[in-house]
Every structure is written in structure tokens, then in C-alpha cells.
Amino acid sequence: MLMIREEYNVQDHGSFVAPPLNLPEPHSTITGHLARAPLRGIEAKDHVFSEGDPKSHVYQVVTGAVCLYKVLSDGRRQVIDFAYGGDIISLGLGRFESCNAQATVATRVRCLPVSALSGLARRDPAFALEMCEAMSDELSAVRDHLVSVVQRSATERVATFLLVLSRRNERRNRDPNTIELPMTRADIGDFLGLTIETVSRTFTKLKGLELIEINQGTTVRIIDMVGLQSTADGASGQ
């Protein structure tokens, strides 16, 4: 999953469900090409692609959310990342998909054939560099996630998870205090390396600490951003 960059963000202050893609994009950028790529609808729980599939397209999530995950031979699952509206998935030059990508809710994606992409990258060094940069961002995000998940306690992980989503909202000019969780507790658990029970208990605990409020299980309101941050950073001994 890739965060898109400034040239996109400036036009992405629309609603959560429909970031406007109608402003002209430079032809020479990845997002520029994606903005003109055809749309595809995906039902909740359906897969955009699976690990091992020949890589056919690069996708940009328009509405909805996609869960990127890997599975071990015995079925244990690790969610690598969640892609929201605006995020690009399956970027890279490998011939096969290295992850599974499952829509967690009804989702629309733009699909750019890789043939177009690799042709461009071969002709235009700036385009190839843009891909490098995007992958570099992705690498950095996975590393940060690795640090969080391995080194932090359950409470810290959940708090960090909420804060990362809050900052993502901020970058997109949405309310950083209102966080949509368009995925199940199982998805969150497999992302954070926790069981669904622990995720649930931790949300309850953060609620008890008056750091957040939860409506219907899918919308979290951050009440005390500073407190949540210090909880994420290991305040109160854990």
C-alpha cells in the first residue's frame, strides 16, 4: 500500500467515500495515469488479487478499503496493511503478486495494466524514480509497523493503530478525531498480532480511560489525543 503524494492530496479533501478525481493530472505521473484508468467494483470479502497470481494491474483504491495480507502454511494470517481511498496497491516490478488483497467492504478501484506501467518506466526515468520513491515510502511504513507490532504491548499497539489512521485523515484534510474502521476485529487483530478478544478488550480499556468513544463498533472518536499518544508511547508502564 502506498500513500499518494502532495500533488494528489491537494485535490483529496472531499468526502471519505468519493475523493474527486476529476481535476487534470499530469500524464507523466503514476496517479495521473491511474486517474484515467478504468474503474472496477469489488464486493465486500471478495479478493482484488491473491498471492501468486500473475501481476496484471496496479490498483488505486477509490472508495472502500482493501486488506493486504499473507498466510502461513498452517493458516495463521498476517495483515500487512490496509489501503483506503487514494492508496495504491500492487506497485512493483515482480511478475507475481506477493500478497492477498481482499476488500473489507464494498470497494471501487482503478486498474492500470502493468504493461502500460512497465513500458512507461522503461522510457521515462522520472517515472521509474517516482515508483522507487513510492516503494521507498511503502518500505518505510512496513518497517515502522514492524517496530510497533513487535516491540509494543497490546494497548500501545491499538493506540498506535488509531493514531496512524488519525494522521492519515489529517493528511487527507479529514477529521483526525473521527476514525472509520471498515474492517472486522479479526482484520485488526491480524494486523496488530493480537486476538480478536484482546483487540476488543483493549478498545474497552481505552474507552474506560476516556481516551476514545466507540459508536456501532466501526466509528471511533478520539477524545483525548494527547493521552492517546502517551498511551501509544508507553505511558503508565505499558
Add this chain to the structure above:
Amino acid sequence: MLMIREEYNVQDHGSFVAPPLNLPEPHSTITGHLARAPLRGIEAKDHVFSEGDPKSHVYQVVTGAVCLYKVLSDGRRQVIDFAYGGDIISLGLGRFESCNAQATVATRVRCLPVSALSGLARRDPAFALEMCEAMSDELSAVRDHLVSVVQRSATERVATFLLVLSRRNERRNRDPNTIELPMTRADIGDFLGLTIETVSRTFTKLKGLELIEINQGTTVRIIDMVGLQSTADGASGQ
């Protein structure tokens, strides 16, 4: 950390300490340029670079080993990867280093100024694509590590760690059953998300299961590769 590719491997069947770099390399590849880059010696425990440093060079480890890690505000440390002879570190286009890189033993690296690299990448699309590909490999490695460390038990993690190093040896035409561990238990622990005590106990346990032997703490011999693999995959209930 980046695994280098086939065009390098064919000449890397030398000893552990001194992979021969004297065969001609194509000028147009990253490794080709690195092969001509100046050498620098680094003492054990010294840093090649630190997080936040302006990125000045791309490095290829020639001899020794480098530990790439991040630290949380409260001091907890996560080792992202270990780079051995042949591996490239600090590849990418960011302006600053995103990790700390510490030599775990006396180490020699080749240093290629980034100015040279980014200039090449801007002129030569093939060069930029090679960088993309290398970063893609790195991304894939971090993801695999994430899955291992988050989903697996202590025993599985240590077994997996040894198997990854064994396969690395295999790719370099070295003995896959003899594994050098040129780092402390603390480094391994911070890589696997375990304490030094647990790492030590787990080595002892694998020894008791007659899967490995350990000499002087730094050299592991794999006795039962198949058994080690099934231990890594979660045989015997954990």
C-alpha cells in the same frame, strides 16, 4: 538490506570473509558501480550511519556484518535486518537515513556516493528499474520477517531465523548447514522480538531436540534440516 542478484552470485562462491569482487562488472548496474567504489573499514560496534543522517552513500558490505535497527523513544530497539557480505544497504531515494546501521563485527564496506547514484538513475531508466527491483526485494523480505516475528512462537522464530540464514548460504554457494552468527544474542533477540534469555533457552532447546549443534556460541551446525523446517512451521503444537 538488499540481496544482490544473479549477476553477482555467479562470482560469489568464495570464502565467507572475502567474496571476490575482482571480476569485471557491467558499468550500468548498481553492483557494477559498487565494485569500483572505495573501501571503508568499520570497527565492531561502530556505526556506518545513524537514523536521521543526511544520506550520503550507498554501501555494499564486503566482509563482516551490519545490523540495521530502529529505536523507540523509550529505548526499545527493533533490528530490521542483518546485512552480510554482498548485501547492499541504504538504497533508496529519501534524503535522510531511516535506520541505524551498526557493524556487529569488524566490517569493510564499499561506499558509493548517492550523487553518483541519483544522477545515473535520472539518466538511465534501466538503472532506475534495477533500483526499483532491489527495493521490491527488500520490501518482500521485511514483509516476510513481519509475518514470522508476529505470528510465530519463540521456537519457530529462532528456527526460521536459522533457516533464512541457511538459504542465504545456499544462494551464495556456501555450506547451508553451517551458520555463522556474527552478532550478540541481544542483536538476535531484538531482531526476533525476544529477550536474550529466551533466545539462549531456545538455542538450548533446539540443541536438545538434536536439530542443531553450537560451537563457541557463534557457529551453528544444522544437524536435522527437515526437523528444523517442521519446527519452524509449527510442528509439535508450537
Add this chain to the structure above:
DNA sequence: CGGAAAATTGATGCTTTTCAACGTATGTGG
């Protein structure tokens, strides 16, 4: 040889998992 750093081993406690029960929401068919 001596001192310090690293590794090992043991005993205990805590966090999270596991197993289980219950509650809640959503959708379907009668």
C-alpha cells in the same frame, strides 16, 4: 592471569491467549 562482557540457567510473575458463554446486529423466509 584477571577482569569485563556475553551467555546460560533457574525461579517467579505478568500479559496475552485460549476456551467458553453471552450479547448484538443484520438479513432471510415464512
Add this chain to the structure above:
DNA sequence: CCACATACGTTGAAAAGCATCAATTTTCCG
């Protein structure tokens, strides 16, 4: 429209695995 089924979420009690604290042994290097 309601009963029911099913998936999802919450809560509780017990157990497991790893961390922590502590002591000892081994290794390394001047």
C-alpha cells in the same frame, strides 16, 4: 413483521508462553 439463523463483538476465567529478576558460567581480550 417477526422468528430465526448467522456472523460479529464483548466479557469472563483459566492456562500458556515469554519476560523479568537473579545468580552463575563461559568467553574474550588486554
